[in-house]
Amino acid sequence: EDQVTQSPEALRLQEGESSSLNCSYTVSGLRGLFWYRQDPGKGPEFLFTLYSAGEEKEKERLKATLTKKESFLHITAPKPEDSATYLCAVQAGGAGSYQLTFGKGTKLSVIP
């Protein structure tokens, strides 16, 4: 069974204090790893897709990296508007397997 574990569950940062969120996964044949941002009362908003170990993607203050067992979402000099829940999901399995397995998320709070 595919498993996705995100840590920490919650993280409080001061504005400008860089940190990383972790997503560890156990899957049979990773096809893609996805990061989403979710604001309260809204649907998840797509951020990044990573397909293979060693791959990195960047967007503004966010950088996602991937190894064979985990992914990190690095947040550099965060601002209060980066406060949200960050979700990680994996797509795995053989041909015809299209389902995403989501982690429970990390709730990030950035304090001014």
Add this chain to the structure above:
Amino acid sequence: DADVTQTPRNRITKTGKRIMLECSQTKGHDRMYWYRQDPGLGLRLIYYSFDVKDINKGEISDGYSVSRQAQAKFSLSLESAIPNQTALYFCATSDLTSGGAYNEQFFGPGTRLTVL
């Protein structure tokens, strides 16, 4: 205008009632999905559809049914609602990239359903 819309946005109903949640998309994607989100449990897949003639059960399909009326419309029904179906429900769409890689899913704004 939003690419993926859901109606209603909020619904309160009573145990035993039939409820339909609707999803429409203008992204032109073939694939559509229904998820529910519960505190502490994350997002879980209920049903998914790759085209109008293709419907598949997800992780937690019991108590739910779906209908793909057109490429752009995918509805979720609760035939006889029960309190533990109280949750946030999200519709999502995706497409297959030309390179064959599996692409990201785009989510609607959600429907908050409360079953009393």
